[in-house]
Amino acid sequence: xxxxxEEYMKQIVKPMREELTTAGFAELRTPEEVDNYMKxxxxxxxxxxxxxxxxxxxxxxPAAVKALQEGPTPDHLVTVFAGQDREATAQxxxxxxxxxxxxxxxxxxxxxxxxxFIPREDIEDEDIETIVDNLKQAFSQYC
Numbered sequence: 001x002x003x004x005x006e007e008y009m010k011q012i013v014k015p016m017r018e019e020l021t022t023a024g025f026a027e028l029r030t031p032e033e034v035d036n037y038m039k040x041x042x043x044x045x046x047x048x049x050x051x052x053x054x055x056x057x058x059x060x061x062p063a064a065v066k067a068l069q070e071g072p073t074p075d076h077l078v079t080v081f082a083g084q085d086r087e088a089t090a091q092x093x094x095x096x097x098x099x100x101x102x103x104x105x106x107x108x109x110x111x112x113x114x115x116x117f118i119p120r121e122d123i124e125d126e127d128i129e130t131i132v133d134n135l136k137q138a139f140s141q142y143c
Contacts, residue, residue, distance in 0.1 A: 013052060013084055016061070020048055023065045025077040031091035034080065038095055038112055043075030044143050046135075047092060047107040050081040055124040056104040063123075063131035064106060071136055072143040074108060108138050115142050 021027060025048060028034045048064055050056060068077070080089040082103035093101050095112055102119035109115065116138040123131060 009084065013081065016050060016052060016057065017079075017081065019061045019065065020050060020077075020079045023068060023077070025079040027085075028078050028080050028092065029085045029088050031087045034088050034091040034095075037078060041076065041109070042111060044115075045076040045078060045109045046074040047109060048077070048079040049089060049092070049103045049105045049107075050079050050084075051103040052083060053104065055120065059126065059128055059131060060104040060106070060123050063128045063135065066128065067132045067135035067139065072139045074139065074143050106135070108135075108142060110142060 017027065026037075028037055046064070046068075048060070050061070067073075080092045082089045089103070093099075095109070096107055096114055096117065099105075099107070099114060099117050100119070102121075104123060105120055106118040107114050107116070118131070118134055122134070
């Protein structure tokens with residue numbers, strides 16, 4: 001890939017990253033960051049697998065941010081970016097045992113175990129409130 005293309009993509013995805021980091025998500029951009037996080041993690045974590053697609057922009061990111069505004073929430077918030085930080089995303093997906101790769105998607109973890117998973121197919125054909133309710137029910141049950 002050319003440097004011009006890579007710089008263009010960095011600029012395009014910057015607001016997509018910031019939508020989550022502004023809401024308190026920490027980015028894990030390398031496989032080592034993923035493994036270090038997972039090695040040390042405890043409690044509950046919401047992992048958001050970010051994407052440039054329309055359902056991430058119009059549904060998944062706004063729903064995740066809204067679900068975190070009130071009520072019980074996970075202890076930790078992290079994100080990997082499919083298609084941008086490919087190696088980090090692939091490494092995080094290794095921890096999603098039994099779940100097919102999906103982006104966007106959200107995984108609620110307790111320690112290293114996935115206790116609730118929302119794949120793309122449960123995002124793209126839903127409205128924001130349905131996704132928010134899905135997350136809030138999981139937060140109420142596990143957080």
